[in-house]
Amino acid sequence: MKLAMTALLLCASSGVALAQDAAVERGKAKFDHTCAPCHGDGPGDDGRAMLPGTDALRIKYQGALPALLEKRTDLNADVIRTFVRRGTWSMPPFRPTELTEREIQDIAAYLRQSSGAAAR
Amino acid sequence: MAILPPGVSAESFASAIREFQDAVGRDWVFTSDDDLYSYRDHFSYIKDQPNELIPSAAVGPDTTEQVQAVVRTANKYKIPLYAISTGKNFAYGGPSPNVRGSVTVDLKRMNRILVCDDKRHFALVEPGVSYIDLYRHIQQNKLNVWVDTPDPGWGSLIGNAMDHGIGYTMGFYRDHFGAHTGMEVVLPNGEVMRTGMGAMPASQSWQEYRHGYGPDPCGLFGQGNFGIVTKMGFRLMPAPEHWRNGLVTVPKREDLIPLIEAVNYLCDLSMCGEPWYGSPLMGLMGNTEFRDAAMSFNESAMDRLAASAKLHSWQVELQFYGSERTTLANWEYAKEIVARKVPGARFTDGESLKTPLTREQIASTTGPYPTNMRRNITQGVPGLGIWYMTGRTENNPNAWNETHIGLFSLIGRSGEAVLKAQKDFADVARKLEMPSLFPNALQTPVNWYQFAFLMGNGFGLGRGDNSPAGKLAATAKLREVLRENAALGYGDYRAPPILQDDVADQYSFNDFVLRRFTEQLKDAIDPNGIISPGRAGIWPAPFRSMRGGMRS
Numbered sequence: 001m002k003l004a005m006t007a008l009l010l011c012a013s014s015g016v017a018l019a020q021d022a023a024v025e026r027g028k029a030k031f032d033h034t035c036a037p038c039h040g041d042g043p044g045d046d047g048r049a050m051l052p053g054t055d056a057l058r059i060k061y062q063g064a065l066p067a068l069l070e071k072r073t074d075l076n077a078d079v080i081r082t083f084v085r086r087g088t089w090s091m092p093p094f095r096p097t098e099l100t101e102r103e104i105q106d107i108a109a110y111l112r113q114s115s116g117a118a119a120r
Numbered sequence: 121m122a123i124l125p126p127g128v129s130a131e132s133f134a135s136a137i138r139e140f141q142d143a144v145g146r147d148w149v150f151t152s153d154d155d156l157y158s159y160r161d162h163f164s165y166i167k168d169q170p171n172e173l174i175p176s177a178a179v180g181p182d183t184t185e186q187v188q189a190v191v192r193t194a195n196k197y198k199i200p201l202y203a204i205s206t207g208k209n210f211a212y213g214g215p216s217p218n219v220r221g222s223v224t225v226d227l228k229r230m231n232r233i234l235v236c237d238d239k240r241h242f243a244l245v246e247p248g249v250s251y252i253d254l255y256r257h258i259q260q261n262k263l264n265v266w267v268d269t270p271d272p273g274w275g276s277l278i279g280n281a282m283d284h285g286i287g288y289t290m291g292f293y294r295d296h297f298g299a300h301t302g303m304e305v306v307l308p309n310g311e312v313m314r315t316g317m318g319a320m321p322a323s324q325s326w327q328e329y330r331h332g333y334g335p336d337p338c339g340l341f342g343q344g345n346f347g348i349v350t351k352m353g354f355r356l357m358p359a360p361e362h363w364r365n366g367l368v369t370v371p372k373r374e375d376l377i378p379l380i381e382a383v384n385y386l387c388d389l390s391m392c393g394e395p396w397y398g399s400p401l402m403g404l405m406g407n408t409e410f411r412d413a414a415m416s417f418n419e420s421a422m423d424r425l426a427a428s429a430k431l432h433s434w435q436v437e438l439q440f441y442g443s444e445r446t447t448l449a450n451w452e453y454a455k456e457i458v459a460r461k462v463p464g465a466r467f468t469d470g471e472s473l474k475t476p477l478t479r480e481q482i483a484s485t486t487g488p489y490p491t492n493m494r495r496n497i498t499q500g501v502p503g504l505g506i507w508y509m510t511g512r513t514e515n516n517p518n519a520w521n522e523t524h525i526g527l528f529s530l531i532g533r534s535g536e537a538v539l540k541a542q543k544d545f546a547d548v549a550r551k552l553e554m555p556s557l558f559p560n561a562l563q564t565p566v567n568w569y570q571f572a573f574l575m576g577n578g579f580g581l582g583r584g585d586n587s588p589a590g591k592l593a594a595t596a597k598l599r600e601v602l603r604e605n606a607a608l609g610y611g612d613y614r615a616p617p618i619l620q621d622d623v624a625d626q627y628s629f630n631d632f633v634l635r636r637f638t639e640q641l642k643d644a645i646d647p648n649g650i651i652s653p654g655r656a657g658i659w660p661a662p663f664r665s666m667r668g669g670m671r672s
Contacts, residue, residue: 037252037273037504043483045494045505052505056512085158089520090510092208093158095215096150097180097228097248 020109027110030103031070034094039069053091070114077108122151123176125199125221126663133176136197140179140223143189148180148229159224161214163524165591165618171670173216173617175202178224184304184312184350190225191348192310194650200663201225202652203348205247205282207275210510211526212283213616218654219663225348227276234351235327238263242301242327244353247278251502265356266500268293273502278303278352282342283614288394288497290441291387291570293357297342298569301327301353305341308646313347327353343614344638345652345660346645357441363477363499364447365439365470366454367489369400369432370462373419373561376434377535378461383436384533385457387570391450396437396493397564401426405557414561417543422561432466434564437493444472475499522586523594527601527619528574529610531565538565541575541610548604552597554579574613577601595619599671602626617654618670624657639664 032040038053050058050067058067066072081104087093099107124133141149150156159175166172181187194201202217203225209215215224231248236257243254243265251273258265268287270280281296293299302316315338316330317323330336330353340346370379386392404410404425413421426433438454440447455467468489473481482495496503510521531541545559558578565573579601585594599622602612606626615623627634635657642649642660649660659667 033252033256038507042479044508045496045503046508047483047485048505048508051503052508052511055508059512059514059517085154087158087162089512090162090507090524092162092210092214093160095158095178095226095228096155097148097226098206 023106023109024113025110026103027106027108028114030099031107031110034099035069035107038091041068041070056089069111072111073115075108075111075115077105080104080108080111122153123174123221125176125223126219128197128199128221132197133199136193136199136223137177139193139196140177140190143193144179144181144186148182150178150180151176159215159226161216161616162208163210163214163522164216165523165525165595165616166588169588171220173213173218173220175215175217175224176221178226180226180229182229184230184306187225187227187230187306187348187350188310188312190223191306191308191650194223195309195648198648198650198662199223200650200653201348202655203227203247205276205279206231206250207272207279209275209279209283210272210507211524211616212614213618216617218617218620218652219666222652227348227350230350233257235353236261236263236265236356237327238265238356238358240328241265241356241358242353243277243356244301244327244351245277246351247276247349249278250274250276251280255500255502264359266359267502268296268299268357269497269500269502270296271494271497271506272504274504277354278349281352281354282349284342286568287500288494288568289357289500290393291390293355294394295569296354299355300330300338301355302330302332303338303341303349303353304351305347305349307347308648308651312350327355340638340641343656345642345655345658347651357500360441360443360475362444362447362473363439363441363475364444364451364472365437365487365491365493366451367435367437367468367470367491368454368458369435369466369468370458371426371432371464372423373433373539374535375462375464376538379434379436379458379465380533380535380538382454382458382461383438386438386450386454387567391440392454393439393441393498395439395567396491397567398435398437398492399433399562399564400431400435401429401433401562404429404431405560405562411557415546415557417546417561437470437491439493439498441475444474447472523591525598525616525619526614527577527598527612528566528614529577529605529612531573531575531610533567533571533573538573538575541565544608544610545575545577548601548608549579551604552579552600554597554601577605577612598622620655621657621668621670 038051044051054067084094084099159178179190200219200222202222204215205227227247230246232246233249235244251267251269255267268289270285270287281300285296287294302318304314307313316332318326319332341349383395410425440450458465471487477499510524531537542561542563565575602622611626612623638658642658646660649662653660653663
């Protein structure tokens with residue numbers, strides 16, 4: 001019975017892990033599509049070293065926080081939702097058709113993973 | 121801040137919302153303040169004011185049939201709709217409707233790329249497909265076509281074309297509405313219509329012959345309010361194998377006239393892509409003597425100071441698409457044509473690169489000469505890098521460009537017209553007491569459309585005063601600019617809803633016969649006036665008393 005319970009728990013936890021992996025994968029795809037064109041790595045236009053969202057955060061935080069969202073450890077779904085739905089500065093709000101609640105959760109899962117990987 | 125559509129009772133609106141939910145699903149009808157916040161214009165000049173152009177609700181259909189159902193419900197309850205697609209419409213009103221309380225029809229979920237043919241060179245897409253989406257589809261499927269993208273790649277191919285947007289490659293493809301190949305439209309009565317060969321049920325050539333037979337109504341849907349476009353085709357440029365650029369400079373102010381003649385000739389023979397005009401003298405604007413000459417249009421002083429600084433007055437950067445040999449031949453021919461017309465012209469070879477360019481080549485700034493050309497868009501690579509213009513930068517670390525608004529006037533495609541427009545715009549700025557470094561004698565046009573120039577109205581609006589009163593005053597100034605421009609013969613091509621009546625007023629030939637014609641059609645096709653009333657200054661009878669309402 002104890003063995004059976006352990007097997008059940010292992011199955012359940014591997015199911016959670018699989019679901020989490022799927023969320024990370026979906027979150028990365030959505031991040032790449034919707035966020036990275038402004039907040040990704042790489043050069044910006046007109047000879048600028050960074051994309052506009054990344055550069056704006058570099059200037060704002062002056063090294064106190066990473067400029068790249070994928071290296072931030074403080075961006076949970078609530079924080080992401082606030083910025084996505086309300087916008088900030090020249091970043092406009094994004095509509096629920098552009099980023100659904102599930103996609104916000106997925107992006108939060110991806111950023112947890114990417115910032116953890118960056119910290120290692 | 122729940123609001124109702126004009127003239128609609130709370131009970132009727134509640135019934136309509138239930139029918140919208142039945143049509144598209146409860147998850148895709150948005151009525152809460154939180155959800156509707158994202159349907160407001162982020163750059164609104166009238167944010168939080170009683171007349172802010174905000175919707176009463178938003179619905180997100182996923183299919184043409186759902187759009188039809190939404191339109192039928194709107195007709196039943198006489199609720200104005202306002203259709204948006206994808207992208208942000210920065211500088212032109214964002215997602216805001218012309219009538220406060222409209223229901224926004226958000227077409228983002230309709231994001232299917234239905235056809236992308238790299239042998240016949242066209243695509244058929246839904247409104248929610250962005251330039252970035254189509255580019256990625258092309259890359260993933262290794263298709264041999266390019267997209268012609270505007271500066272921000274998040275925009276919808278259909279939405280951008282509907283607003284007469286532009287790109288940066290070869291002439292034909294740069295005019296995005298001009299490059300369309302037919303459309304599917306949900307009409308105000310809820311019927312679906314297809315144009316061109318799409319009107320023929322068994323046609324195999326919808327995207328190849330957009331005229332079909334008889335009158336082509338497509339023009340009514342661009343910047344119009346005669347239906348909701350649910351599919352649209354676009355011609356795509358076949359991927360060239362090689363790209364080359366080169367710089368031409370000419371010494372004197374008046375040399376701009378033959379330079380533009382030469383470049384027009386080359387463009388209209390389809391020998392070069394978008395030309396990028398500029399003035400090497402911009403670097404002298406820090407010199408008081410030169411700045412005074414440029415601001416007062418002292419032609420001889422500008423020529424003298426340019427010569428003493430060993431600088432030419434004008435430059436144009438040309439770009440060529442094709443093979444290594446044909447691009448070289450076209451560049452050599454361009455030199456010959458320009459040299460024939462402008463004896464003092466100089467030429468600098470640019471780069472000669474196999475396409476597609478690498479990411480490093482696109483980002484490179486180490487060419488043979490300083491370039492103003494934004495290389496990603498000349499290569500059909502959509503992105504969002506342009507938005508450093510509105511956000512936080514090293515030069516602007518503590519404020520954002522909250523009053524970003526786009527006004528571009530059509531001017532003739534000649535040097536004479538450019539030199540006259542520079543002076544006219546500067547005179548308007550002086551007359552209206554809007555002093556700034558722009559407009560001035562160095563301003564150059566953009567050649568987004570192959571057969572026309574557009575020149576930005578770069579007026580100083582007293583940036584920094586972002587109070588409601590400051591924004592109101594700035595809007596009033598812009599209305600005056602539009603009136604002055606019209607008196608001088610300069611019409612604008614696009615505007616945010618708060619200025620659309622003012623731009624429409626510029627087009628007043630024969631007692632506004634064009635507007636009377638379109639409104640007569642509008643009343644016949646859309647008797648309840650439910651599709652985007654007021655868009656582009658076209659007001660249907662039930663809403664006509666609202667014309668000019670944003671001025672008060």
